[in-house]
Amino acid sequence: MIRRFLANFFQGRNGFDQLAGAIWLVSIVFLLLSAFTKGLFSAVCNFVSLILIIWAFWRVCSKNIGKRSRENARFLEKTSGLRTKFRDFRTRFSMRKDYKFFTCPTCHTLLRVPRGKGKIQITCSKCGNRFPGKT
Ligand SMILES: [Zn+2]
Structure with missing residues (x-):
């Protein structure tokens, strides 16, 4: 039931790609930063983390697959040396x-x-x- 729902939901959507994964990882880093700091810095990190998670989720759900896959390809190209x-x-x-x-x-x-x-x-x-x- 849930599986079917998810399959239908992701039909025609971008899905989880490397760029979404990278954004998600960076958001975790900010979340940890926010957990181990205090005051304004912590609040800013928390906010950035939230924005990044929304961005990653938005990518996964995006229906503009052509544009998203071009972004992902560009991301892979830029990080190929690093990888x-x-x-x-x-x-x-x-x-x-x-x-x-x-x-x-x-x-x-x-x-x-x-x-x-x-x-x-x-x-x-x-x-x-x-x-x-x-x-
Ligand atoms: Zn050589």
């Missing part, structure tokens, strides 16, 4: 025991080298540049 960095960081963290990571000074590709090899020459797999590194 790559975050992904790299996660990869490095999960493999930190077995590998050491280097960034190629020429093309900035992330390179993975097994640990415990001492001082070695690292060859970039993308551009072939060689540089020294300690593992």
